[in-house]
Amino acid sequence: MTRVHDMGGRFGDGRIDPGHPEDPIYAQDWHARALAVTLAAGALGQWNIDMSRHARERLSPRDYTDFSYYEKWISALADLLVDTGVLSADDLAGQGDDTRHPLAERALKAEDVAAVLARGGPADRPMTGMPAFAPGQRVRCLRPAANRAVDGGHTRLPAYAAGAEGQILRCHGAHVFPDSNAHGLGEAPEPLYTVVFAAAELWAQPERPGDEVMLDLWQSYLEPA
Amino acid sequence: MLRGMAHDHHDHDHAHALLPPDPALRVRALETLLSRKGLIDPAALDEIIDTYQNRIGPKNGAQVVARAWADPEFRAALLADATPVVADLGFFGRQGEHIVAVENTEEVHNMVVCTLCSCYPWPLLGIPPAWYKSDAYRARAVREPRAVLADFGVTLPEGVKLRVWDSTAEVRYLVIPRRPAGTEGMSVDDLARLVTRDSMIGTGLAREPGA
Numbered sequence: 001m002t003r004v005h006d007m008g009g010r011f012g013d014g015r016i017d018p019g020h021p022e023d024p025i026y027a028q029d030w031h032a033r034a035l036a037v038t039l040a041a042g043a044l045g046q047w048n049i050d051m052s053r054h055a056r057e058r059l060s061p062r063d064y065t066d067f068s069y070y071e072k073w074i075s076a077l078a079d080l081l082v083d084t085g086v087l088s089a090d091d092l093a094g095q096g097d098d099t100r101h102p103l104a105e106r107a108l109k110a111e112d113v114a115a116v117l118a119r120g121g122p123a124d125r126p127m128t129g130m131p132a133f134a135p136g137q138r139v140r141c142l143r144p145a146a147n148r149a150v151d152g153g154h155t156r157l158p159a160y161a162a163g164a165e166g167q168i169l170r171c172h173g174a175h176v177f178p179d180s181n182a183h184g185l186g187e188a189p190e191p192l193y194t195v196v197f198a199a200a201e202l203w204a205q206p207e208r209p210g211d212e213v214m215l216d217l218w219q220s221y222l223e224p225a
Numbered sequence: 226m227l228r229g230m231a232h233d234h235h236d237h238d239h240a241h242a243l244l245p246p247d248p249a250l251r252v253r254a255l256e257t258l259l260s261r262k263g264l265i266d267p268a269a270l271d272e273i274i275d276t277y278q279n280r281i282g283p284k285n286g287a288q289v290v291a292r293a294w295a296d297p298e299f300r301a302a303l304l305a306d307a308t309p310v311v312a313d314l315g316f317f318g319r320q321g322e323h324i325v326a327v328e329n330t331e332e333v334h335n336m337v338v339c340t341l342c343s344c345y346p347w348p349l350l351g352i353p354p355a356w357y358k359s360d361a362y363r364a365r366a367v368r369e370p371r372a373v374l375a376d377f378g379v380t381l382p383e384g385v386k387l388r389v390w391d392s393t394a395e396v397r398y399l400v401i402p403r404r405p406a407g408t409e410g411m412s413v414d415d416l417a418r419l420v421t422r423d424s425m426i427g428t429g430l431a432r433e434p435g436a
Contacts, residue, residue: 008340008391009368013361016376018428021421025278025352030249035277035352036270037256039319044264049395053342059239069343069358071248075241078255082240091258092243104263113272117281120318120348123395156393158340160367172323172396192394207369211387216394 002145002159003152004061009160009203034070038077043108043116046084050182054154055080123176125189131171131219133193138225140165141195141217147179148220154182157221161213165225166197169214177218191219282351285316286399287420289349290431291413293326294404304328307399311349321348321397327390328401329427334381336374336427337390337398338366346397350425357426367391377428400427407434 007013026032042052055076059067067075081087086103090096108116133139143163147153156178172192180188195217200209244251259265289311293300303310307326311317324346327335339345340363345353356362365373370389374381381387390398402424408416411434423429 005341007360007364008338008366010360010364013359013364016356016359016361016365016373018356018377018423019354021423023354025282026274027355028249030252032274032278033256033270034248034252036273037252037259037265039273040265040269041259056342063239068248069355071251074248074252074255075239075244078241078244078251079239081255081259086264087258087262089240089243092240092254094254096258098261101262101264107264107266108269109266110268110272113269113276116319117273117276118318120320120322122322124323156341158391158393160340172394175394178394192396194396203368207371208387211370212389213367214388214390216392216396218394 003057004064005057006145006159008158031070034074038073039117040108041077041081041086044086044103044106046086046103047080048181049121050154050176050178051184052076052080053178054182055083057154124172125174125176125187127174127191131191131193133168133171133191133219133222133224135168135170137168138165139168139193139195139222140225142221142223147183149179149185150183153179155179155221157217158215160202161197161215161217164197164201166195166201166215169194169196172216175218177220179218179220193217193219193222195222277347277352281348283349283420283422283425284417285314285351286346286349286422286425287417288314288413289316289326289399290401290420290425291416293328293401294408294416295411295413300328300401303401311399316348318348320344321346323396324349324399325396326399326401327388329403331385331403333386333388334427335388335390335398335400336366336370337392337400338363339392340364340367341393344392344395344397346399349397349399350422354422374428377423379428379430400425402427402429402431405431405433 056072141161145157145159145162147155174189175192177188197213199206199211244254303326307324343358370387419432421429424431
């Protein structure tokens with residue numbers, strides 16, 4: 001029901017290399033280009049952030065595992081450009097033409113970069129009606145963790161929290177619902193909550209039972225406990 | 226036919242397999258293709274790269290933390306609703322539209338991860354470091370955060386509760402580390418120099434003065 005990107009709680013990954021504070025921002029020149037090409041192509045407005053996350057998640061498990069971070073970005077971007085019809089498979093194969101694209105007038109200009117990055121893309125939307133849950137209330141996450149509208153679709157409920165019981169800490173108001181927005185089904189905003197889970201609720205052998213994991217979860221991921 | 230012949234080791238159902246397999250060449254191919262069609266402007270790419278190389282980084286977050294240490298009213302406003310408070314300092318935008326500040330205390334230590342991808346408060350901390358995006362951090366931070374902290378050389382005092390924030394939505398978390406002892410009367414700028422990037426993610430502590 002889940003995909004390879006959903007790795008919270010997984011065993012076997014080994015030690016973390018904390019690196020050094022003076023490490024370069026971009027380890028390779030092409031990392032910087034991959035980041036910039038991805039952001040600039042996103043500014044064409046042909047997809048939203050949930051679609052771009054889902055494009056990375058839809059890489060095959062083998063590619064997702066083998067690819068480095070920015071390799072995932074650039075490969076998912078190529079997939080997205082073809083899926084949305086901005087480019088054709090012939091273009092990617094080097095058999096397209098170089099005529100000016102109909103979307104070229106939307107290309108991000110250098111002088112607009114600062115404003116576009118500063119504007120960002122707020123995900124909050126006006127609340128319609130009252131939130132179903134109040135701070136302090138006990139809730140349970142749906143099980144399994146999966147998109148309810150699209151089989152194998154995008155969701156932001158991690159598998160490790162499926163079926164787990166927690167407590168509402170706060171409501172952030174209504175936010176765009178990724179499970180819908182990633183599939184072009186509309187923003188479908190709904191209340192977003194921070195939910196607190198005791199480590200003992202999530203893990204068979206908790207490191208410390210009283211430690212906590214906090215997750216931001218949409219209302220339809222939750223039911224009263 | 227071309228797909229299978231040229232890139233046998235890649236997934237054939239995805240368009241990306243049509244591009245050269247070497248990642249640096251893959252980026253260059255896509256950049257060339259998009260700029261020839263007028264869809265991206267190379268000068269805009271340079272501007273984006275420069276922004277996160279030189280203008281937006283952990284120094285932003287360190288200013289916020291130092292002010293929170295020095296100014297009780299600022300700290301209270303930050304903890305109540307951080308988004309407008311950091312926006313007033315000019316820190317707003319992509320991957321930082323909704324900010325929550327969480328404060329480390331004698332009783333609680335906070336640590337941030339994104340187990341599903343690599344969500345991170347860009348306007349405050351810049352581009353995430355490699356370890357934050359690694360499989361090992363994403364997999365382990367929620368299940369064994371204390372073992373993860375040990376990899377960073379951090380041991381929490383006995384009795385401190387650990388809270389791991391898995392930032393699965395568009396809310397981004399900034400950890401306010403504990404103010405080091407011996408920093409009374411220091412200026413905001415001097416305090417900011419003690420605030421490390423990792424201390425604002427929760428995998429480190431603020432520097433001791435003189436350390």
